[in-house]
Amino acid sequence: MSAGADRRGLTPDEHHRERAQRKKELVDRRIARATIDRGVVVVNTGNGKGKSSSGFGMLARSLGHGFRCGVVQFIKGSFSTGEEAFFRRFDDLVDYHVMGEGYTWETQDRARDVVAAGAAWDVAARMLADPAYDFVLLDELNIALTKQYVDLDAVLAALASRPERQHVVITGRGAPDALVDAADTVTEMRVVKHAFKAGIKAQHGIEL
Amino acid sequence: MSAGADRRGLTPDEHHRERAQRKKELVDRRIARATIDRGVVVVNTGNGKGKSSSGFGMLARSLGHGFRCGVVQFIKGSFSTGEEAFFRRFDDLVDYHVMGEGYTWETQDRARDVVAAGAAWDVAARMLADPAYDFVLLDELNIALTKQYVDLDAVLAALASRPERQHVVITGRGAPDALVDAADTVTEMRVVKHAFKAGIKAQHGIEL
Numbered sequence: 119m120s121a122g123a124d125r126r127g128l129t130p131d132e133h134h135r136e137r138a139q140r141k142k143e144l145v146d147r148r149i150a151r152a153t154i155d156r157g158v159v160v161v162n163t164g165n166g167k168g169k170s171s172s173g174f175g176m177l178a179r180s181l182g183h184g185f186r187c188g189v190v191q192f193i194k195g196s197f198s199t200g201e202e203a204f205f206r207r208f209d210d211l212v213d214y215h216v217m218g219e220g221y222t223w224e225t226q227d228r229a230r231d232v233v234a235a236g237a238a239w240d241v242a243a244r245m246l247a248d249p250a251y252d253f254v255l256l257d258e259l260n261i262a263l264t265k266q267y268v269d270l271d272a273v274l275a276a277l278a279s280r281p282e283r284q285h286v287v288i289t290g291r292g293a294p295d296a297l298v299d300a301a302d303t304v305t306e307m308r309v310v311k312h313a314f315k316a317g318i319k320a321q322h323g324i325e326l
Numbered sequence: 327m328s329a330g331a332d333r334r335g336l337t338p339d340e341h342h343r344e345r346a347q348r349k350k351e352l353v354d355r356r357i358a359r360a361t362i363d364r365g366v367v368v369v370n371t372g373n374g375k376g377k378s379s380s381g382f383g384m385l386a387r388s389l390g391h392g393f394r395c396g397v398v399q400f401i402k403g404s405f406s407t408g409e410e411a412f413f414r415r416f417d418d419l420v421d422y423h424v425m426g427e428g429y430t431w432e433t434q435d436r437a438r439d440v441v442a443a444g445a446a447w448d449v450a451a452r453m454l455a456d457p458a459y460d461f462v463l464l465d466e467l468n469i470a471l472t473k474q475y476v477d478l479d480a481v482l483a484a485l486a487s488r489p490e491r492q493h494v495v496i497t498g499r500g501a502p503d504a505l506v507d508a509a510d511t512v513t514e515m516r517v518v519k520h521a522f523k524a525g526i527k528a529q530h531g532i533e534l
Binding site: 130131134135138139142148151152153154155156157158160161162163164166167168169170171172173174175176177178179180181182183185199200201202203204205226227228229252253285287298301302303304305306307308309310311312313314316317318319320321322323324326 | 338339342343346347350356359360361362363364366368370371372375376377378379380382385388389390391393407408409410411413434437460461493495509510511512513514515517518519520521522524525526527528529531532534
């Protein structure tokens with residue numbers, strides 16, 4: 119029995135191999151069970167960081183596959199300058215619309231916010247009806263829904279009747295329950311800690 | 327008193343404006359307090375979706391600002407093909423390294439995994455010591471740390487002594503507590519639901 123071997127005569131590396139084999143069988147079985155192949159609705163919600171940036175990461179992934187993509191930003195922040203500068207370079211593949219008028223506490227004008235959100239939704243609804251779009255990112259739509267600037271039933275109907283292969287990613291805190299029910303994949307981004315609370319300014323490349 | 331006005335004579339829109347003003351003051355005060363301007367360490371952990379894609383979204387943001395970026399993927403999945411295809415196009419700005427050998431249950435060879443993770447860490451450590459890199463993404467490093475393929479103390483020391491303006495994003499489930507302590511911003515991506523469990527295959531543009 120060699121050094122480090124257990125009572126079955128297995129070395130740690132052999133143990134690792136045995137465990138890895140069992141895990142691989144489990145994963146392979148799960149993959150074999152996942153046979154449905156269609157577009158999905160992904161919702162990123164919660165108070166933590168990464169909801170929009172994850173959406174833009176999936177946009178990059180989609181572009182890597184040569185997909186035709188649509189982006190509608192429902193809230194134009196003083197934030198979100200870097201990704202816009204970047205993705206606007208690919209205007210052969212990405213239709214990029216920044217429609218919102220800033221966070222509601224910045225515009226301080228509900229009537230203007232409602233008009234801007236309605237115009238943004240019109241653009242989004244057109245994309246959701248058009249099979250030419252493989253991937254549609256509706257950034258911060260959840261905020262427009264929570265504030266009832268955009269009608270939830272209209273969004274649910276557009277998602278339900280969209281082209282079968284089309285992926286849709288919807289971001290923003292406070293995703294309505296009915297949207298969570300309608301979605302295929304939902305993630306809650308939970309704050310563990312945030313640099314901003316420790317007095318660190320929003321950073322280019324990270325938040326901006 | 328006009329229709330819809332309250333006992334103070336305010337219409338709903340005026341109410342909204344008042345609330346928005348108070349919120350703006352609060353947000354402005356918080357922004358004024360955040361005066362520290364330096365590179366941050368961001369950790370995306372948890373079992374949910376969006377850890378890596380958020381990292382790639384911040385990479386896109388960084389490229390939008392013309393930052394010089396480094397990427398090391400510690401676990402090369404059968405996944406993660408779209409973002410590699412995409413970001414390799416920007417080889418003037420991005421050093422892209424895929425160093426891992428696949429998920430551990432796929433390689434089934436601990437010794438080979440340890441060597442691959444060590445080589446990946448060598449590349450990462452070089453980036454963390456080089457002020458030419460404005461943004462460094464260490465994708466799935468947490469898994470290599472949890473499995474003790476990479477030494478946690480070496481990672482903490484490299485983060486602590488990195489160039490002051492450099493941003494680092496570290497992803498992967500199971501972030502060690504000491505790394506969470508050392509980070510500036512930490513998000514837990516929590517699964518609410520996942521398409522895969524409902525039998526839907528991993529999708530290009532979303533997972534692949």
